Amino acid sequence: MASSDVEPENGDDPSETPPPSENNDDFNAAIKSGSEMEASEPDASAQAPPPRPTYEDQVPGVRFLASLLKATIFTDLFVYHADLRFAHPTKQERVDALNEAHPVFYKLCRNSDYVMRIALVAITVGLAGTAAWGTIHRLFYA
Template sequence: MSHEESREPNEADKADVAKRLSVAHELETSEKQPLVSNGLRDEPVTGIALLASIMQATFFTDLFCYHADARFGHPTRQERVSALQEAHPKFYLWCRNADFIARAILMVAVTGVASTAAVGVAIRLFY
């Protein structure tokens, strides 16, 4: 029977599925976390916690995971992401590298703003 041909399941098929489901065990538990999260906190964060929050953000990897969730129907996210990674390795590498670059840009921007503010305060205090 080819993939294009299909048939309605008979009673033997239904009994076989019920028998297999009764002894089946999921190898991995389902995710308790939301499917898409950018790693940033909802409440206001200041100081070092802000830098840590920015370093945990994965904008492009979340995009990759979103496409994996939309494209594949595997039971766990890990299997869906692995399937998409095998199908599109260049997209995966692009997302990982883009996350690294985005984190670097965000860190430089936040550190630059903080440094500029510190220099401004020092200049006003001492000059």
């Protein structure tokens, strides 16, 4: 039996596979030069400068105050009730359905959030003003 009569085990036709020296010029050149055929993507963390610290990171308490100003306690209450009352597929549809059923409750929740923010700003400004007045009064009038 000749070697050409033996069929390959993996089912490949030996006439279709190129000899090792063909179509491998780029590969062989890359191996000899020790370079990659395609450049790797640059590491983003190595090239990017470190982020600049924000005002919230530099001053203690500012992050807490900012989180209080972003809080929507009463609107979250409205959304919670919408989730309990309606079984629509999306949260927005449930909130819209509760808004149509109880528009006064929606306005009350939204306005309560605004009043809470205004009160928080007023308290913060009042405390800062009182501290400034106490410092000025002690420095110049005491």
